[in-house]
Amino acid sequence: MDYKKLFDQYLLLVNRLMPKPPLPPVIGIDIGTSSIKAVELARAAGGVEVRHWAIEPLTGTDTKSALKKIGERLRFNGQTLVCAVFGKGTLIRYVDLPRMPLEDLRKSYIYDLDKYFPFDPKSIYTDCSILDPENKDKKMLVLLAAVKKEMVDERLKLFKEAGLELSSVTINSIAIANAFRRLGPSVNASGKAKAVLDIGGSASCLMIFKDSSPRFARDIFVGSHELTKKIANALGVNEAQAEALKLAPGEKLAQVLEACDMPINTLITEIRLSMDYYMTEKNVQVDELFLSGGGSLLKGMSDVFAKNLGLPVKIWNPLESGYLKVPAASGEIQNYAAQFGVALGLGL
Ligand SMILES: Nc1ncnc2c1ncn2[C@@H]1O[C@H](COP(=O)(O)OP(=O)(O)OP(=O)(O)O)[C@@H](O)[C@H]1O
Ligand SMILES: [Mg+2]
Structure with a gap:
């Protein structure tokens, strides 16, 4: 009898039955040119729930002060913070490539960066995602994204100066794509x-x-x-x-x-x-x-x-999807539904 194999199977079963610690809530923070929109999302039965939200206008105030106000309203304490950048200096490409595992894609596409993006490869952060991972075709649909380093570094600096730590930075259109996919x-x-x-x-x-x-x-x-x-x-x-x-x-x-x-x-x-x-x-x-x-x-x-x-x-009203629970206490967020697509996509 293979005792090691049996023991491994036992460990796997125990691991599966052990209650998992809940994932920390995520706060999506959309820093627009008119206002900052932030929404805290947490897992709920059959979907995701809006815990807290805030909108802070950017007229007559600087971004850092507005971000601090958002922090006071949402009480940042250990949630995962995600934000985005957009506009010139960001680029997304959708390309068909031979099917391969994500780890292999990550290692290979970086040699062709100058083929995909009109930027000096040393001046950008990039990432990739396979959009049809379950498909069995020989070709796969890949999303490649690039952002000028200084744009991401500026965001990190802004959050740091506001006393906050960002977990991820993405691009507005990827956030909207996330939101539309789940809440469209x-x-x-x-x-x-x-x-x-x-x-x-x-x-x-x-x-x-x-x-x-x-x-x-x-x-x-x-x-x-x-x-x-x-x-x-x-x-x-x-x-x-x-x-x-x-x-x-x-x-x-x-x-x-x-x-x-x-x-x-x-x-x-x-x-x-x-x-x-x-x-x-x-x-x-x-x-x-x-x-x-x-x-x-x-x-x-x-x-x-x-x-x-x-x-x-x-x-499109992203708050109307059955996947997202919006407790009645969330009140006025409905008045701003059209403006929350990016923040919700970041939270998701
Ligand atoms: N009811 C309304 N009718 C017409 N325009 C509106 C209405 N409500 C908001 N707006 C306009 O929408 C704009 C703000 O929208 P939104 O919050 O989506 O922009 P933003 O995310 O701050 O900007 P950007 O994405 O360009 O950085 C403002 O120009 C505002 O005047
Ligand atoms: Mg916007």
């Missing part, structure tokens, strides 16, 4: 693709999903701040008044939308170009567009998108 509408394997556009204050981020997995991502440098500027110019008001009109246009809606015509059209053109590119490359059509981010809340904007793109366009 159930995407069936229809052969068609879905697009998500997160319209923030300074920029927007477009992603294309197929079979619940992200396939394409790009940043478009048009955001909702630009709409405010256009409203101010067209209606002859100052920026604070223009911002107020953007949030509640009332009977001036037609004038507000007309003032925003140019930036909205730029977004539409860029979305169309990306969808056409994806269609040509992969022969897959995008049949629905979901909007998130505070900028998506401009009244009437989704109708303009739908009319010009010839697609159904919906505002």
Whole structure:
């Protein structure tokens, strides 16, 4: 009798039956250009629960002070902290590579960094992920990400100066992809693709999903701040008044939308170009567009998108998924649902 094998099996069984210590809650912290959004998530039966949340505007205050205020409200004490960077200096590539284990991929792709990214390989941090690990095809779909070192180092410094320790840094669009995958509408394997556009204050981020997995991502440098500027110019008001009109246009809606015509059209053109590119490359059509981010809340904007793109366009509320439990005590977070996609994706 092989006693060693028997003993190993016994240990395995004991290990399986031993109660596991609960995973520490995770706080996703989205440092946007308009505000910092943070949400603490913890495991709950059949999914994940919102424990605490906070939003702190960045107008008239510096990021470090706003981050400290978030810390006071969420009482950081041992939770895992995750944040993201975005924009110029970050890049994501979706590539098909011969199937191999993740450890082998990690060792091999770094020799080809200059092939994938237009950055000096010494100036970036990179990572990779296999998007279809269960698939048995000879080829696999891989996500490669690169970020300029100084952007990550700056984030680490900011948190350190606020007395906090970050566990991970990722890219906004990866966080949105995480959130959309778990908290998005159930995407069936229809052969068609879905697009998500997160319209923030300074920029927007477009992603294309197929079979619940992200396939394409790009940043478009048009955001909702630009709409405010256009409203101010067209209606002859100052920026604070223009911002107020953007949030509640009332009977001036037609004038507000007309003032925003140019930036909205730029977004539409860029979305169309990306969808056409994806269609040509992969022969897959995008049949629905979901909007998130505070900028998506401009009244009437989704109708303009739908009319010009010839697609159904919906505002995506990540708090409506059955996977995420939102206790009634979480109160007002529902009012900010469109803005919490990135923070939730980081927490997940
Ligand atoms: N109800 C609303 N109607 C129109 N615009 C809105 C509304 N609510 C918020 N916004 C706009 O959304 C923007 C903020 O959105 P969000 O919080 O997603 O941006 P951010 O994450 O701070 O910015 P970025 O992602 O560019 O760094 C602001 O420009 C704000 O004016
Ligand atoms: Mg944002």
